[in-house]
Amino acid sequence: DTAVSQTPKYLVTQMGNDKSIKCEQNLGHDTMYWYKQDSKKFLKIMFSYNNKELIINETVPNRFSPKSPDKAHLNLHINSLELGDSAVYFCASSPSVGGETQYFGPGTRLLVL
Amino acid sequence: GENVEQHPSTLSVQEGDSAVIKCTYSDSASNYFPWYKQELGKRPQLIIDIRSNVGEKKDQRIAVTLNKTAKHFSLHITETQPEDSAVYFCAASKGGGADGLTFGKGTHLIIQP
Secondary structure, rough: OOOOOEEEEEEEEEEOOOOOEEEEOOOOOOOOEEEEEEEOOOOEEEEEEEOEEEEOOOOOOOOEEEEEEEEEEEEEEEEOOHHHHHHHEEEEEEEOOOOOOEEEEOEEEEEEE | OOOEEOOOEEEEEEEEOOEEEEEEEOOOOOEEEEEEEEOOOOOEEHHHEEEOOEEEEEHHHEEEEEEOOOOOOEEEEOOOOOOEEEEEEEEOOOOOOOOOEOOOOEEEEEEOO
């Protein structure tokens, strides 16, 4: 069984649209993350979230918002998509106690036309 | 915030030789240093990690060393094999809570047959 899963795997959309990417983990972890990997393969943290706090990387535009319906899910909603949003988005999770080790989902490849 | 520098960006070695990838970090409060391997089109996968109370850790052909004073850590792969070809990322975090990973820019390791 997949530990961290994401849907969709691929997402092609037009500029200006709003889209969501879903993430689910079945590891019982308390903390989830979103990372962006651009065309140069740079991996950057966007959000960290557990049931107590949301940490937002200050460089992330407010068009991006995480939404967590429960502990096992952290979705990423993006408003008014721009060309520069094209990237691979990875969800990850970690346990809360001694919980630095992060497990990544398979990624969602977003292409904005 | 934390800044992680990684070198080299590309490393080509003969099969069977050793490979060394080096990283430096800026925040002395960082205490957790994982290494991830990413194959083309796949998710980053943890291969080894080290915490700041340890100077060296080994797992079969892979080892990581940490010098807290100098704020640098290195990945060593011995007896390289074709399946070691991938992009390797170092990362750092302060650990605990919802702290995300700050990644280096990656090293493309090429194993020449």
